[in-house]
Amino acid sequence: MLRIESKNPNFEEGEIKSRRTSVLELGEGSEVVYIPRFLAFDESSKWLGYLDKEIPWTRPLIRVFGRSCNQPRDTCYVASGGLPELRYSGYQPHAYSWDDFPPLKEILEAVHEALPGSSFNSLLLNRYKSGSDYVSWHADDEKLYGPTPEIASVSFGCEREFLLRKKPIKTPKVSLLSAVQGGKSEEQPTSERPKKSKQDDHHSFMLKHGSMLVMRGNTQRDWVHSVPKRARADAVRINLTFRWVL
Numbered sequence: 197m198l199r200i201e202s203k204n205p206n207f208e209e210g211e212i213k214s215r216r217t218s219v220l221e222l223g224e225g226s227e228v229v230y231i232p233r234f235l236a237f238d239e240s241s242k243w244l245g246y247l248d249k250e251i252p253w254t255r256p257l258i259r260v261f262g263r264s265c266n267q268p269r270d271t272c273y274v275a276s277g278g279l280p281e282l283r284y285s286g287y288q289p290h291a292y293s294w295d296d297f298p299p300l301k302e303i304l305e306a307v308h309e310a311l312p313g314s315s316f317n318s319l320l321l322n323r324y325k326s327g328s329d330y331v332s333w334h335a336d337d338e339k340l341y342g343p344t345p346e347i348a349s350v351s352f353g354c355e356r357e358f359l360l361r362k363k364p365i366k367t368p369k370v371s372l373l374s375a376v377q378g379g380k381s382e383e384q385p386t387s388e389r390p391k392k393s394k395q396d397d398h399h400s401f402m403l404k405h406g407s408m409l410v411m412r413g414n415t416q417r418d419w420v421h422s423v424p425k426r427a428r429a430d431a432v433r434i435n436l437t438f439r440w441v442l
């Protein structure tokens with residue numbers, strides 16, 4: 197059953213496997229799916245306790261704009277054997293095995309069940325200890341995920357805002373000569389360019405305890421996302437992002 201929600205024509209709400217599911221079409225082949233009650237509340241609290249206590253969290257040194265700094269959240273990485281190593285911001289996390297944390301396989305199974313046809317073989321875990329922990333604007337566009345990665349993100353604990361913002365459109369440079377001559381570039385005339393609406397270029401989700409958000413298609417190519425600092429977020433949040441490494 198698929199119901200169209202009232203205000204935003206891009207936003208569809210439906211019932212998939214008896215869970216409320218929202219599909220946000222971002223255009224040009226980018227899509228976000230949000231399932232607020234992917235896992236039951238009590239079950240999610242059990243997972244939060246397990247992950248907080250049993251995962252060997254580290255807060256690595258990373259390089260940002262040529263400077264070393266501590267990543268502003270704890271992290272851990274789990275991957276199937278034989279995959280190429282993950283490397284981001286000059287940091288290469290140790291890849292733990294799924295067998296090191298058997299309960300994670302149960303969550304992976306629930307994710308696969310909810311997303312028929314999807315497959316994930318790696319997991320990046322993040323722990324935000326308080327509202328001063330965050331992840332800045334980025335796209336998960338590392339080569340090892342391929343050009344159109346599907347990323348399933350499961351959240352536990354403190355509700356935090358997840359923001360999506362469209363990447364700026366790269367405009368080809370107008371040559372100096374044609375600018376001096378007052379000539380127009382050979383690109384589309386201004387009136388024919390798609391109108392930029394700030395509203396369509398920004399989206400926000402309050403990620404609930406036990407929720408799942410899925411990014412698909414061209415989302416990593418065309419959009420960036422972040423979880424900003426929030427002074428009033430005073431409890432721990434753990435986020436699991438399941439990915440497929442080629």
Ligand SMILES: O=C(O)CCC(=O)C(=O)O
Pocket residue numbers: 320322331336349351358403421423435437
């Ligand atoms: O914590 C989140 O919801 C997002 C994490 C994220 O974007 C990432 O690990 O790449």
Ligand SMILES: [Fe+2]
Pocket residue numbers: 334335336421
């Ligand atoms: Fe990300």
